[in-house]
Amino acid sequence: MDYLNSRSSWLERANKLKPQLKHWTVSAKSIVKCIASESSWQKTEIKVLDSAATLKSKLYKTGDCFILDFGESLVGHVRIKLRPEGRNDSPLRLRVTAAEMPYEVSADFNKYNGSLSRSWLQDEVVNIDILPCSYDFPRRYSLRYLKVEILAAAGQIAFNEITVIAEAAEEVLPESPARLSEINKKIDQVALRTLRNCMQDVFEDGPKRDRRLWLGDLRLQAKANMQSFCQHELVERSILLMAAATDDDGRVPACIYTEPDLRHGNDLIDYALLFSDVVDDYVSATSNLKLGKELFPLVCRQFELFRPNLGDDGLVDEEITGGFIDWAQLNKQTAMQGVYIYSLKAAARLAVRLGFIDISDSLKTEADKLSFALKEHKYDKRKKIILSGPENEISYAGQVWPILAGVFPEDEACDILNSIESIPNAIVPQTPYMYHHLVEAYFYAGMESRAYDLIERYWGGMIARGADTFWEVFNPADEFLSPYRDALINSACHAWSCTPIYFFRNQ
């Protein structure tokens, strides 16, 4: 694994590609209040009280509180310009709470009871000694709403201006394709904002939380970016960072930490396999064969690391663990079989681009063997359904990944996707990540109207519920669903939800 010696040079090159973030100033739009409402998403309705332009003429005192709506979800730093009125002989003590969602800005964070650290919630308590002043909060927030609580003030306080100094690697959202319907144009713009807000020093999964580069999210972000912002350098940087964080065994991480120093984060076996697809997409978009050749051994190493999970029958272990696939509780055998085949085929395409024809052929041969095994052992030809694991479990994920892997021709894929709809207990997708793959499977199967319908229902469903960036978690039937036991910690601007951009331009 001589290529592992390249890690320091990959890191060096990644550092040189660090983007100059763009900064722009956004003023608060409205002063709002939150109202408990059964008919609103997460039981919280935002009601506009006044234009934020009136803020400078309002006076606040100890115990007062107000909420601002910036009119758009943003990532950046909050700046407040403070003017004391009357007595001004003591510091000003403020609590600020930045929030992405109406429910979040109205919640009591002390009641947070999730499984992730409460420190991701965006509130601070500060004392500002000298007034008047312009005060910049040090922490970067992802927010649309800002709650300001005046915990202690000597006299009255006016907020002359409250702005967000927004930051991202891109500022302006590209235009949506003219041919799109109005609702799809809306979906596209929200998707573009989602992607933009995640485009920071790296492609982050979510700018509120975890603020990290995840390989699975990167793959989808890169696909969307290639159709819109075309920030190829940020993709290259992200790929190089992933490669540089490879462990000594040659395993590409599922996620990395870049600050204060590069660190290998979690491992997920499906994400690692899909590294081949990320690199192939990049080489295809940029013709950077040199980088492709450098990284090709690393791509292949992921397959080597995965192969012990395969049995002599050409099937992935029945009880395989260590992959993500989706948050749904499900047996991951056939989904992982699909991911592996899909990834082998991406590597085979990459090998062709790089001129490694023999390797490409051998990868394809392996893919074909595994496809055959899947169809032979885990496919009910009569019912047109794929069965996963020892209990022959039926899940969307278990159909979708083999379909995307090209195990079935288009018409049979269509049959499978129709079949599963009539199975009452089939395990449905839980995440936008899995919904992305379902949409992609519909397109593969020639079911375009089903694909668009799902985009409109699922992504459009978030917009109908107030989203102007797409969420990490969305189940219309369960508004407080959270994989972390508390919806407060959910990210409302999440990379893996941005892919309508890709579908609207690629199909």
Next chain:
Amino acid sequence: MDYLNSRSSWLERANKLKPQLKHWTVSAKSIVKCIASESSWQKTEIKVLDSAATLKSKLYKTGDCFILDFGESLVGHVRIKLRPEGRNDSPLRLRVTAAEMPYEVSADFNKYNGSLSRSWLQDEVVNIDILPCSYDFPRRYSLRYLKVEILAAAGQIAFNEITVIAEAAEEVLPESPARLSEINKKIDQVALRTLRNCMQDVFEDGPKRDRRLWLGDLRLQAKANMQSFCQHELVERSILLMAAATDDDGRVPACIYTEPDLRHGNDLIDYALLFSDVVDDYVSATSNLKLGKELFPLVCRQFELFRPNLGDDGLVDEEITGGFIDWAQLNKQTAMQGVYIYSLKAAARLAVRLGFIDISDSLKTEADKLSFALKEHKYDKRKKIILSGPENEISYAGQVWPILAGVFPEDEACDILNSIESIPNAIVPQTPYMYHHLVEAYFYAGMESRAYDLIERYWGGMIARGADTFWEVFNPADEFLSPYRDALINSACHAWSCTPIYFFRNQ
């Protein structure tokens, strides 16, 4: 009042004299805990648990809390060096509480119920996104103790180092005079630390609160400074700032705000009169006659502004208000009469230095006339006691100021100070500020041992109760006494308590 045109030039010169603050690093000394204890001052005992050198090997998690003792009261910024152990995928949320007193560091600030703003209490809640790191808290604290509460951490956290980057216009405390007793040497060093910690951009009254230049405190600080640090430029700067903040009526403020721009704060008529003493002390110490001449009209203007308070009988109004004198509830007639005479005589001395002999004579004549009136109308010659106001109230303040004003010869002053001791309901001093003037009166009256005894009892009494800087408020019989209804807000390092420095070197 042409001299008022000089205000902008005074400000300009004051700005040029802004001191380069010294910075030095102080490591925490001990990890301590607070124990409720009936026998300890403010019911709080500090118990050492471990050396702070062991901190780096201790691991803390969400919900943990520890308290550090820096071994010395300091003013500056807290720096923490953080090292995560184990899981490190989330920000660290901390509350830090900086405190001057054991009671303060152990208290629940949510229960604070004082009349001054809660924002003076020194606690913050911050989120630190990237670990490991060195984190500097932005606010300047006055502290000896630091409580750190780990509100949320991903894994375990080690505090490799916690330091205070101390700051003041001076760092090193001068040596105490060799002739002093051991207890007086201790008192002297504590007084020097008190003064040093208040020597910032200006002479502050207290570095925790109010962080402002008060004329009454400046007068005592300047006297102590002239005997110790000899930072004449800081005195000159402070005098120039006071003069520059004079209002259009020619009134010197009792206090000023210097940030973000110079502002005239409260007015107190005794402080304004004593401006003469401050300028005279400064000219006497530096021979800067030029500045003395510039400011002399302003000194005299304070007398003009005061004179409407005088009756034809040569007495200050019976019910005069607007002066400070002390926090005790008392009639201020004779104390103010004393302050006025004292200030006239200081101005007369200054006039002599400046060569304004005629003016000096006329100031002395006025002082004599008022002294005569006091003795004639408000002095019980038989009982050797001064009676204040319409009720002929008897207070220490009412004796002390006429004595300091030289209304009585030494032996009679001694009689008066003895007399008052036997009067059961005489109003006693409440503040170190008033105790300072009582000690000075003892020295004036030749009662040296009484003066030293009081220093040892009062200032030594604070040390016996754990002080390493002298407090704003100290009454041995009332440990939670506060002029602000809550002792939490009291300042434990307060300029007006630093004058043992002066007595130990001037007498």
